[in-house]
Amino acid sequence: MVHAHPEQARKALIGGLILTAAFVVIEAVAGFLTNSLALVSDAGHMLADSAGLILALGAATLARRPATSRHTYGYARFEVLVVPIHVVLLAFIAGYIVFESVSHLRSTPEIATGPVIAVGIGGLMVNLLVVRLLHNHSADNLNLRAAALEASVDAVGSVAVVISAVVIALGGWAGLDALVGLAIAALVIPRALSLLRQSGDILLESAPPGLDPVAIESAALAVKGVVALHDVHVWAIAPSFPALSAHVELADVTCTEHILTDLATLFRDRFGIGHVTLQPETPALHAAMECCLSPDSALLGRGDHAHRPVSVG
Template structure:
């Protein structure tokens, strides 16, 4: 059964361009915000600056992931390198969680010993950061649904945008009321907002790396759809996983009647492939057809299942 092995090269090129633009914006602003946070003694601004640092690293990793995932399959990586993007997404999620923990710990210290804040510097840099992040978000918005890797980069920039809004609010509160706890409180709120979204990204990427069933697929429904085929008497060794959330794969053994001829077996395989693609968005199926008498004789080699007289029959 022929498979479509085109995996969106043009999409990857567009994603890479978006990442380069976002990287130029965030990387160029990162040093300004970091220095401004140190000069103004603002934890909220330093929190945003820390996210900008992780943004820059995350975007670089995301770019590297796209470059690596574009490499063709070889003898050692027979499915190619697409899953490198999932590793990048998981790393970015862990990086963001680490930053969130640091901000919360530092916020407690700042509440106990509040420093003197330079609200003018805070406000100016936060407004500039907001503009930069809004532009970067606009660039990445169209690409975030294309891959988990881009989704991770988008979440990084989104958290920074909210961080800039938080810094502006904190600066205005401190400037006009003198209530300095507003700064670390806003920093904690930023961190708490990021954590559940980051956890979701980590959970999704971990499921892919652990070869779990992709989200939205009911294994029992797949099994029933396979078993409902007129030629199929039983289904076993069913496995469903994904190289990425968008590239879903399936392998299964289908038990068929002893009297089914090879031509009907080929038509069954073609029909099942079409069914899996149209109903469950599974793009790659590996199906083993077994004669019903073979299930009672486990010593028989699986290749003998469809064509007992042919050493290479039975696998599609």
């Protein structure tokens, strides 16, 4: 798993933000002047993109702060914590677009199609450029991934704006412009829900996509000297920060260093997990610990319940 350099990702965010924010103003003004709800809707969507990029940039800046004795993982999860704000903004803009679209369907104003086509083509070029800027860094950053996806959908929206304006210019129904606005709003909702689900998975410390604990355990058992792997936990602090912890039963504790090194290498190279915490133990030690840590251990704590000394050497 190859991760993008944080500074390169930050520069991509800044570049995408400048392009998107500048064109929001152009598209919004053109939309109001030409009575094109499709353009206004697309501008609103790009405004959400800009807000998302600002949130991602702020989170990326905070995430660069070093770990402390209290925040031992650092501040990487800021990236995830700002996602709900982004989702609320997307939902608000989608609601506004739907409201305005319904109003325009009831009374369709005359639309200046020439400027709409020109601005729509400009929006398409800007969105494609933003996608290109963000794509190489989106795998490691949830907000950046969302922004790249939104720019892709915005590009589709710009194509729809241009097509509807051309159809209207050729004598088609003017209400088509409002329908395009509704279509753009419809594209926002599932993306917002998907983004919220991804951030929820991280906050619930679910196994990241592509990291199956069963497959990890199976691979670990193939390492020489490993008897069993249990209490396996795989989670992510952020999309670019997967982590794993597990108990490892060893056939021979004198080989602990070599076995743990082999396991750490396996988890890093095959699964892309760089942060690994492993607790080595013998089968006898594991049985003793399981007994004492069991919820029913109090029932076993009678006179007839005693552990023999466990040798770990």
